[in-house]
Amino acid sequence: MDTRTRILKSAWKLLEAEGANAVRMGDIAKAAGISRQALYLHFPARADLLIATTRYLDEVYDIESKLAPSRTAASGLERLDSFIDAWGNHIPAIYGVAKALMAMRDTDDEADAAWTDRLNAIRHGCEAAIKALKADKALSTDYSQKQATDILWTILSVRTWEHLTGDCGWSQKQYIEKTKHMARQVLCA
Amino acid sequence: MDTRTRILKSAWKLLEAEGANAVRMGDIAKAAGISRQALYLHFPARADLLIATTRYLDEVYDIESKLAPSRTAASGLERLDSFIDAWGNHIPAIYGVAKALMAMRDTDDEADAAWTDRLNAIRHGCEAAIKALKADKALSTDYSQKQATDILWTILSVRTWEHLTGDCGWSQKQYIEKTKHMARQVLCA
DNA sequence: CCGTCAAATTGACACTGTGTCAATCACACT
DNA sequence: AGTGTGATTGACACAGTGTCAATTTGACGG
Numbered sequence: 001m002d003t004r005t006r007i008l009k010s011a012w013k014l015l016e017a018e019g020a021n022a023v024r025m026g027d028i029a030k031a032a033g034i035s036r037q038a039l040y041l042h043f044p045a046r047a048d049l050l051i052a053t054t055r056y057l058d059e060v061y062d063i064e065s066k067l068a069p070s071r072t073a074a075s076g077l078e079r080l081d082s083f084i085d086a087w088g089n090h091i092p093a094i095y096g097v098a099k100a101l102m103a104m105r106d107t108d109d110e111a112d113a114a115w116t117d118r119l120n121a122i123r124h125g126c127e128a129a130i131k132a133l134k135a136d137k138a139l140s141t142d143y144s145q146k147q148a149t150d151i152l153w154t155i156l157s158v159r160t161w162e163h164l165t166g167d168c169g170w171s172q173k174q175y176i177e178k179t180k181h182m183a184r185q186v187l188c189a
Numbered sequence: 190m191d192t193r194t195r196i197l198k199s200a201w202k203l204l205e206a207e208g209a210n211a212v213r214m215g216d217i218a219k220a221a222g223i224s225r226q227a228l229y230l231h232f233p234a235r236a237d238l239l240i241a242t243t244r245y246l247d248e249v250y251d252i253e254s255k256l257a258p259s260r261t262a263a264s265g266l267e268r269l270d271s272f273i274d275a276w277g278n279h280i281p282a283i284y285g286v287a288k289a290l291m292a293m294r295d296t297d298d299e300a301d302a303a304w305t306d307r308l309n310a311i312r313h314g315c316e317a318a319i320k321a322l323k324a325d326k327a328l329s330t331d332y333s334q335k336q337a338t339d340i341l342w343t344i345l346s347v348r349t350w351e352h353l354t355g356d357c358g359w360s361q362k363q364y365i366e367k368t369k370h371m372a373r374q375v376l377c378a
Numbered sequence: 379c380c381g382t383c384a385a386a387t388t389g390a391c392a393c394t395g396t397g398t399c400a401a402t403c404a405c406a407c408t
Numbered sequence: 409a410g411t412g413t414g415a416t417t418g419a420c421a422c423a424g425t426g427t428c429a430a431t432t433t434g435a436c437g438g
């Protein structure tokens with residue numbers, strides 16, 4: 001395994017285990033078995049490392065293929081459900097890294113841009129699901145298409161997942177079930 | 190005006206204007222017209238200052254009296270609406286300070302405890318609204334009472350407000366309207 | 379008028395964590 | 409033997425928080 005991968009894996013594992021911000025560059029270097037300075041030979045800054053780690057996780061977990069079923073769903077409702085399944089179940093996998101990256105948004109422009117990118121990618125998924133509902137005439141008329149997309153986007157945000165599974169103590173299974181139910185209640189005619 | 194109040198006011202104004210984390214102890218001191226060291230004579234640490242600032246805002250905006258109408262509401266639905274009105278419209282007022290405090294949760298135990306306290310206070314409000322709905326037999330049977338409370342709590346979280354008014358670009362008026370509507374859709378029979 | 383107490387000031391310093399730089403080493407490849 | 413790559417060590421700059429000591433200022437009471 002090459003050094004770069006070893007670093008990414010170490011960062012991932014540490015961020016998953018510790019409280020995210022408690023993970024310093026030196027900790028990651030130590031876990032990867034190299035010196036702190038060597039880390040900077042691979043990643044110019046902490047933000048770059050975190051961004052690379054999220055990309056690495058997407059690759060490892062193959063988020064693209066997980067999202068595929070929702071894209072080929074027969075109906076709008078089915079598409080909505082399988083999108084929630086795919087993304088909602090991906091969140092716990094990336095949460096550690098995501099938390100660290102979200103925390104950096106305030107101080108680092110690069111991290112902010114990277115996370116905004118991700119956010120927009122999710123939004124596209126939400127938009128597609130809403131469009132599919134609309135095509136089926138299954139979309140509630142209470143909201144404009146943009147508003148419906150915004151609502152789904154909000155329900156599926158990492159922050160919402162964090163709140164429900166963390167502060168509220170919901171299990172992952174409960175989270176997926178109830179989120180699906182709520183999405184239908186709010187968005188479907 | 191005594192120094193302590195001048196400090197709190199300066200912190201408030203700065204946090205409201207700047208990006209929250211961009212506000213350093215020295216900035217607040219300068220704005221209050223005292224030296225950075227004098228700040229530490231009044232507040233032992235940054236976390237204490239932020240906590241005191243949120244309490245100050247509660248006092249200035251008299252959150253208690255704003256919450257009163259929801260407590261005396263005639264029906265469950267009315268209680269739900271006026272709770273959303275009161276809290277939802279309080280959020281933008283406290284957002285600057287809240288953001289700084291939320292950011293400190295990761296690194297500071299005291300800040301974490303203080304914010305958790307606030308969170309629980311909101312949850313009590315949510316719980317009371319749900320109970321009022323239940324008493325009216327207006328509560329949906331799709332969720333347990335705890336789950337319904339959790340959902341309302343999540344909808345009314347600062348993060349959700351941040352996402353809808355920030356990332357989604359909703360106006361405050363839209364936010365209040367749509368939040369009320371969603372809450373009814375999801376929670377009412 | 380003097381003493382005292384509280385609030386504030388100045389300046390220096392410790393600590394943590396990020397990021398940089400220079401000199402050096404080890405090893406593989408040709 | 410020579411070259412380049414990746415790593416190492418050690419030192420350092422910088423920002424921001426929090427601490428400490430010595431000193432000043434102003435008000436108030438005896």
